[in-house]
Amino acid sequence: xxxxxxxxxxxxxxxxxxxxxxxxxxxxxxxxxxxxxxxxxxxxxxxxxxxxxxxxxxxxxxxxxxxxxxxxxxxxxxxxxxxxxxxxxxxxxxxxxxxxxxxxxxxxxxxxxxxxxxxxxxxxxxxxxxxxxxxx
Amino acid sequence: xxxxxxxxxxxxxxxxxxxxxxxxxxxxxxxxxxxxxxxxxxxxxxxxxxxxxxxxxxxxxxxxxxxxxxxxxxxxxxxxxxxxxxxxxxxxxxxxxxxxxxxxxxxxxxxxxxxxxxxxx
Numbered sequence: 001x002x003x004x005x006x007x008x009x010x011x012x013x014x015x016x017x018x019x020x021x022x023x024x025x026x027x028x029x030x031x032x033x034x035x036x037x038x039x040x041x042x043x044x045x046x047x048x049x050x051x052x053x054x055x056x057x058x059x060x061x062x063x064x065x066x067x068x069x070x071x072x073x074x075x076x077x078x079x080x081x082x083x084x085x086x087x088x089x090x091x092x093x094x095x096x097x098x099x100x101x102x103x104x105x106x107x108x109x110x111x112x113x114x115x116x117x118x119x120x121x122x123x124x125x126x127x128x129x130x131x132x133x134x135x136x
Numbered sequence: 137x138x139x140x141x142x143x144x145x146x147x148x149x150x151x152x153x154x155x156x157x158x159x160x161x162x163x164x165x166x167x168x169x170x171x172x173x174x175x176x177x178x179x180x181x182x183x184x185x186x187x188x189x190x191x192x193x194x195x196x197x198x199x200x201x202x203x204x205x206x207x208x209x210x211x212x213x214x215x216x217x218x219x220x221x222x223x224x225x226x227x228x229x230x231x232x233x234x235x236x237x238x239x240x241x242x243x244x245x246x247x248x249x250x251x252x253x254x255x256x257x
Binding site for chain 2: 110
């Protein structure tokens with residue numbers, strides 16, 4: 001059991017550091033090829049969400065096991081403004097900033113599991129998990 | 137870290153590195169718009185071969201670069217999107233609708249045609 005690593009997310013450079021860290025952990029966990037890119041992309045979207053809307057937050061990275069499979073769990077936490085309409089924020093193309101509106105729904109599609117809890121005025125926590133594919 | 141812009145005949149070539157920051161990309165957009173005018177370039181190639189992650193911000197900036205250059209009279213071709221990156225982009229729901237892409241630099245230069253290479257007279 002590996003312990004979780006926490007990285008502060010404040011600047012655009014932290015976004016790059018977060019996805020590099022996540023990719024390395026994913027590689028050690030047993031992910032390969034395009035899965036590594038998929039995970040790094042999801043991390044990038046979640047980290048960017050923090051920088052863009054909450055200004056600061058943190059991301060926690062840990063290896064996971066479940067049902068005999070190995071995986072990676074990433075938790076993105078911020079104490080930003082929160083998301084008033086979570087359902088809507090998860091729709092493609094919905095954005096309150098000048099982005100493509102694909103960040104959250106995209107991250108959800110890229111990962112196997114996606115949990116979000118958000119309270120206006122308190123912040124947002126998003127937990128994503130991806131499992132190593134079974135060898136076919 | 138500023139992304140260098142090379143000039144080859146009438147074509148401008150910018151190679152984006154893997155750990156590029158949002159600010160670097162935004163600067164590239166502005167730099168290319170200026171250089172297109174200064175160099176009288178009618179073609180721009182943005183090489184993303186080294187990029188191992190392209191998220192929605194990256195794609196949005198590439199779309200903007202293409203549109204801005206178009207308004208400045210230059211055609212843009214994105215080259216070198218890696219297979220894994222293409223796969224992730226599709227899963228993410230990202231496309232480069234309306235943007236010309238090529239496998240590598242040579243193909244992009246061919247697509248832009250010899251007239252671009254010789255520059256305007």
